[in-house]
Amino acid sequence: AQSVTQLGSHVSVSEGALVLLRCNYSSSVPPYLFWYVQYPNQGLQLLLKYTTGATLVKGINGFEAEFKKSETSFHLTKPSAHMSDAAEYFCAVSPYSSASKIIFGSGTRLSIRP
Amino acid sequence: DSGVTQTPKHLITATGQRVTLRCSPRSGDLSVYWYQQSLDQGLQFLIHYYNGEERAKGNILERFSAQQFPDLHSELNLSSLELGDSALYFCASSVSFTATARNTIYFGEGSWLTVV
Numbered sequence: 001a002q003s004v005t006q007l008g009s010h011v012s013v014s015e016g017a018l019v020l021l022r023c024n025y026s027s028s029v030p031p032y033l034f035w036y037v038q039y040p041n042q043g044l045q046l047l048l049k050y051t052t053g054a055t056l057v058k059g060i061n062g063f064e065a066e067f068k069k070s071e072t073s074f075h076l077t078k079p080s081a082h083m084s085d086a087a088e089y090f091c092a093v094s095p096y097s098s099a100s101k102i103i104f105g106s107g108t109r110l111s112i113r114p
Numbered sequence: 115d116s117g118v119t120q121t122p123k124h125l126i127t128a129t130g131q132r133v134t135l136r137c138s139p140r141s142g143d144l145s146v147y148w149y150q151q152s153l154d155q156g157l158q159f160l161i162h163y164y165n166g167e168e169r170a171k172g173n174i175l176e177r178f179s180a181q182q183f184p185d186l187h188s189e190l191n192l193s194s195l196e197l198g199d200s201a202l203y204f205c206a207s208s209v210s211f212t213a214t215a216r217n218t219i220y221f222g223e224g225s226w227l228t229v230v
Contacts, residue, residue, distance in 0.1 A: 036221075043116060043204060043221035044157075090157065101170065102219070104157040 006105035019078040023091030033074040034092040118222035126228045132193040135225045139207030146188040152201040164211045
């Protein structure tokens with residue numbers, strides 16, 4: 001069975017500081033991994049996804065994530081936080097065979113301090 | 115704008131009632147997914163349709179049902195509503211049904227359901 005664990009339900013960083021949102025997964029088959037962002041009163045927007053190939057994935061808005069199979073991790077980073085990055089971030093995993101079996105983590109709320 | 119359209123955006127109804135949520139997928143997308151987001155359960159997959167046929171079921175209650183019509187729009191029917199059904203219901207769409215590199219799932223902005 002697949003599962004996703006996001007460490008920290010709330011992360012607060014200063015504007016301009018490094019953003020690091022942690023995600024660990026468990027999967028019995030090679031997974032596809034995703035990060036979604038949800039701004040207030042909006043739907044989920046895909047930030048980036050890992051399917052195959054390069055383990056460092058670059059997404060929108062300056063975010064990137066690295067797939068580390070040995071650590072079963074897919075942490076999301078951004079070198080310099082911006083006020084507009086304040087949102088809820090969801091890590092998700094799905095088996096390569098079925099998009100409908102995507103499992104979401106519980107989410108991490110990112111706050112940016114001026 | 116993801117291109118996925120959901121109506122209504124907000125809905126308040128009483129316990130025991132029935133409501134219908136509507137979703138229009140992105141142009142060209144054949145798959146429609148329904149998710150429920152609540153504070154205690156997080157984001158839960160409910161059901162997936164592909165080109166009019168049910169492909170997968172998740173944690174969908176028997177009081178809930180869905181369908182996808184020939185024009186590919188989908189409806190989620192919630193009946194005998196309970197207070198605990200209050201949640202944000204998302205529709206999402208994608209081109210295919212497999213999690214391929216090209217098959218990105220796009221989410222609508224959701225329908226807020228409040229049961230009082």
